[in-house]
Amino acid sequence: MADDPNASDLELVRRIKQGDDEAFREMVERYHSRVYSLSYGVLHNAEDAEEATQDTFLTLYRKIGTFDETKKFFSWFYRVALNSAYSRARRRRPGITVSLDDYAPRFGGDGTEASPQYQAWVSGVEDDVIARDLARRAEGFIAELPDTYRDAIWMVDVEEMKPADVAEILEISLPALKSRLHRARLFVRQKLAEAASRAPALSERRVAP
Amino acid sequence: MSHDEMSCRKLILDYLGDYEDGSMPSAERKDLEAHLSHCPPCVLFLHSYRATGRTLRMLKPREIPKNLAEAVMKFVKARCKDKE
Numbered sequence: 053m054a055d056d057p058n059a060s061d062l063e064l065v066r067r068i069k070q071g072d073d074e075a076f077r078e079m080v081e082r083y084h085s086r087v088y089s090l091s092y093g094v095l096h097n098a099e100d101a102e103e104a105t106q107d108t109f110l111t112l113y114r115k116i117g118t119f120d121e122t123k124k125f126f127s128w129f130y131r132v133a134l135n136s137a138y139s140r141a142r143r144r145r146p147g148i149t150v151s152l153d154d155y156a157p158r159f160g161g162d163g164t165e166a167s168p169q170y171q172a173w174v175s176g177v178e179d180d181v182i183a184r185d186l187a188r189r190a191e192g193f194i195a196e197l198p199d200t201y202r203d204a205i206w207m208v209d210v211e212e213m214k215p216a217d218v219a220e221i222l223e224i225s226l227p228a229l230k231s232r233l234h235r236a237r238l239f240v241r242q243k244l245a246e247a248a249s250r251a252p253a254l255s256e257r258r259v260a261p
Numbered sequence: 262m263s264h265d266e267m268s269c270r271k272l273i274l275d276y277l278g279d280y281e282d283g284s285m286p287s288a289e290r291k292d293l294e295a296h297l298s299h300c301p302p303c304v305l306f307l308h309s310y311r312a313t314g315r316t317l318r319m320l321k322p323r324e325i326p327k328n329l330a331e332a333v334m335k336f337v338k339a340r341c342k343d344k345e
Contacts, residue, residue: 187319209317234278
């Protein structure tokens with residue numbers, strides 16, 4: 053069973069239902085990093101993400117009896133984690149979200165993409181220092197996305213989870229997930245390109261002295 | 262889909278995601294690659310789309326707070342004791 057993570061999760065779930073605190077501890081050890089990282093994707097703040105992680109495991113402890121063992125544990129549990137994070141997010145002042153259409157690619161009369169001048173930053177991604185700066189900015193751009201798009205891009209592109217698993221967690225079809233993901237990527241791409249065009253250092257490769 | 266239908270707009274808005282995740286049927290994939298072979302702006306766009314993905318992957322691994330697992334255990338125990 054050890055080579056089947058789902059079976060192991062289920063074993064732990066059954067033991068937790070029977071009041072086995074050691075099984076709960078094992079579950080915390082197994083999932084706390086992933087829950088924290090997922091929460092951070094919603095909240096973009098370390099303290100809030102830590103508190104949301106605690107809320108998630110408290111809910112797990114209290115609600116484990118309602119988990120249907122014919123379903124996949126991780127889908128149920130990630131939904132619990134997302135709900136905890138969004139519950140905390142709602143208590144904060146609402147952030148500003150943007151219209152994706154404002155940052156969709158623009159096309160000229162001949163159908164070609166109308167802003168190729170924004171492309172120079174691409175080579176900068178090969179440079180570690182520039183790439184880290186761009187990544188920091190990208191995190192801010194993701195935070196501006198509407199929730200449904202933010203969840204998709206964070207789980208697939210940052211957490212590198214399988215799209216089919218993410219679709220299951222979000223309870224949407226795979227084509228719907230892929231559509232959200234693509235639109236979110238187009239938005240972040242456009243924002244990165246525009247940021248780089250305003251800060252030329254982000255699109256120049258550094259030359260070693 | 263004929264080659265003529267593979268405009269830049271369709272390629273970018275409708276097909277790029279499937280192309281990149283490998284789920285595009287091979288006939289359409291060939292059309293798309295034929296378009297790319299004579300459309301430098303779309304090639305640039307594809308590179309920037311891939312660069313966006315590389316940039317996002319850099320956000321992980323995130324630093325996890327020290328002793329988070331222990332803090333979670335303490336939090337849950339304290340809350341559950343309150344209710345008992």
